[in-house]
Amino acid sequence: MRYMMLVGTDPEGEQLEEDTTEAWVADVDGRGKRLIGDRLRPVDDATTVRVRKGELLITDGPFTESKDWIVGFDILECDDLDEAIEIASAHPMARAGRLELRPFWPFED
Amino acid sequence: MSADALRAAPDPGMRDALAAAVSTERVAIVATLIRITGDWDLAEDCVQDAVEKALARWPVDGAPRNPAAWLTTVARNRALDVLRRRQTERVKLAEVAIMDELERHGAAPEETITDDRLRLIFTCCHPALPVESRVALTLKTVAGLRTSEIARAFLTTGPTLSQRLLRAKRKISNAAIPYRVPPDHLLPERTSGVLAVVYLIFNAGYGTPDGDLAAEGLRLSRLLADLLPDDDEVRGLLALVLFQHARRAARFDAAGDLVPMEEQDRGAWDRTLIDEGRRQLRRAGSAGRPPGTYRLQAAIAGCHATAPDAGSTDWAAIVSHYDALLVAQPSPVIALNRAIAIGFCDGAVAGLMELDPVSEAPELAGYHLVPATRADFLRRLGRTAEAAAAYREAYDLAPSAADRRFIQRRLRECAP
Numbered sequence: 001m002r003y004m005m006l007v008g009t010d011p012e013g014e015q016l017e018e019d020t021t022e023a024w025v026a027d028v029d030g031r032g033k034r035l036i037g038d039r040l041r042p043v044d045d046a047t048t049v050r051v052r053k054g055e056l057l058i059t060d061g062p063f064t065e066s067k068d069w070i071v072g073f074d075i076l077e078c079d080d081l082d083e084a085i086e087i088a089s090a091h092p093m094a095r096a097g098r099l100e101l102r103p104f105w106p107f108e109d
Numbered sequence: 110m111s112a113d114a115l116r117a118a119p120d121p122g123m124r125d126a127l128a129a130a131v132s133t134e135r136v137a138i139v140a141t142l143i144r145i146t147g148d149w150d151l152a153e154d155c156v157q158d159a160v161e162k163a164l165a166r167w168p169v170d171g172a173p174r175n176p177a178a179w180l181t182t183v184a185r186n187r188a189l190d191v192l193r194r195r196q197t198e199r200v201k202l203a204e205v206a207i208m209d210e211l212e213r214h215g216a217a218p219e220e221t222i223t224d225d226r227l228r229l230i231f232t233c234c235h236p237a238l239p240v241e242s243r244v245a246l247t248l249k250t251v252a253g254l255r256t257s258e259i260a261r262a263f264l265t266t267g268p269t270l271s272q273r274l275l276r277a278k279r280k281i282s283n284a285a286i287p288y289r290v291p292p293d294h295l296l297p298e299r300t301s302g303v304l305a306v307v308y309l310i311f312n313a314g315y316g317t318p319d320g321d322l323a324a325e326g327l328r329l330s331r332l333l334a335d336l337l338p339d340d341d342e343v344r345g346l347l348a349l350v351l352f353q354h355a356r357r358a359a360r361f362d363a364a365g366d367l368v369p370m371e372e373q374d375r376g377a378w379d380r381t382l383i384d385e386g387r388r389q390l391r392r393a394g395s396a397g398r399p400p401g402t403y404r405l406q407a408a409i410a411g412c413h414a415t416a417p418d419a420g421s422t423d424w425a426a427i428v429s430h431y432d433a434l435l436v437a438q439p440s441p442v443i444a445l446n447r448a449i450a451i452g453f454c455d456g457a458v459a460g461l462m463e464l465d466p467v468s469e470a471p472e473l474a475g476y477h478l479v480p481a482t483r484a485d486f487l488r489r490l491g492r493t494a495e496a497a498a499a500y501r502e503a504y505d506l507a508p509s510a511a512d513r514r515f516i517q518r519r520l521r522e523c524a525p
Binding site: 001078079080081082085101103 | 235237283284285286287291295
């Protein structure tokens, strides 16, 4: 099962002593559980795109008004949700922020 | 599920045989069919279908020698039929494998059946599901209640509850919540999650005069203790529920109002359940491991249940259990109950002193039992004017009419 792990901020998250993301990546990649992942630039650099009645609307900023935003993502390949939860809970941002696990929509056969 | 059909059965003897077979075998049949097919609705439909066939066949052919095996076979055959019919539309490799397993005859080993039932329970109570869905799914799939019965118990509508069940089953499938007994390193945490759901079900029924859900909670506690016989906390929950359920006939008066424990008719307490509670509590402690929160709560409930009258309650033992409980699970409500116990053990003055720091906890702000407890202490000390003021404060905060009636009664006792 493939999951998108969205890495989000949380104003109520814990302060981290050190960033252990590298070690997390090495471990998860070593187990072959991560297809790709990356950090994202802050929402200041985001652009929202819509087309309404044929007209292109371009606005500055993210499409959700929120105090929290997405700062990164990883695509995980796991046996089941329990494995994905275990991997997510080891990520430093599980403590400093929060992680959202979204299963991929499967290919119809 | 089949309660209405069962009630309509013509022959009482046959009806009892079928009811007994359904109540002991239903969970195992559903659990195994879900494991094999991965299809929750199919599993439940097939058991329902087997019960209906039994109602039609047994009066004609006589009840089978082994009703449980009969139901299992008929439910499995039904699953095979449904899958075969689906297969003509679209052949799927996975379904061929499923059908192979369904066709394998002979009873599954006891261990597999135990594991299947546990798989079902752990999946229903998975922490990735919202807690209301865990409760609803457990009542529907494990306890076998009808959607309308569950909806009524939780003061919601049938369609809302159906929607909740549907969403939960979809998430199990779409998010790949595993159908399994959690591995050892997850087991304690997940087991305590299951216990929380079962205790929630019990309490949902325990708070009302017609406690159908309390009986379901007791049944589920027993099932868990059968399936996880070496888990102290599982047995602790069973003991707790037994002690509490034993008091059910004495807990409400004719008007449906709660009767405080010290005023309950102890002759109406169920001795059989209390004795079983004591045996279960002893067995839970027999391995000598330190008690968890359910065992401690059971020990407290056991002190109450075994006291011949309110005056001879072993309050010193209760206070020491609360001390341990407060360490295991620090919470202002437990601290409040501990203060009440100290008030009975060492007198109302000691109780008031314990209550002071507890009543400042922000979590207890606006909780009517804080001023009500203070009022009780003051009343026992003969400080009636102060007691009356505290009862009035509690009256204004009380959440239900029954609570207000009870406080009003106390208030009258404080009238000069």
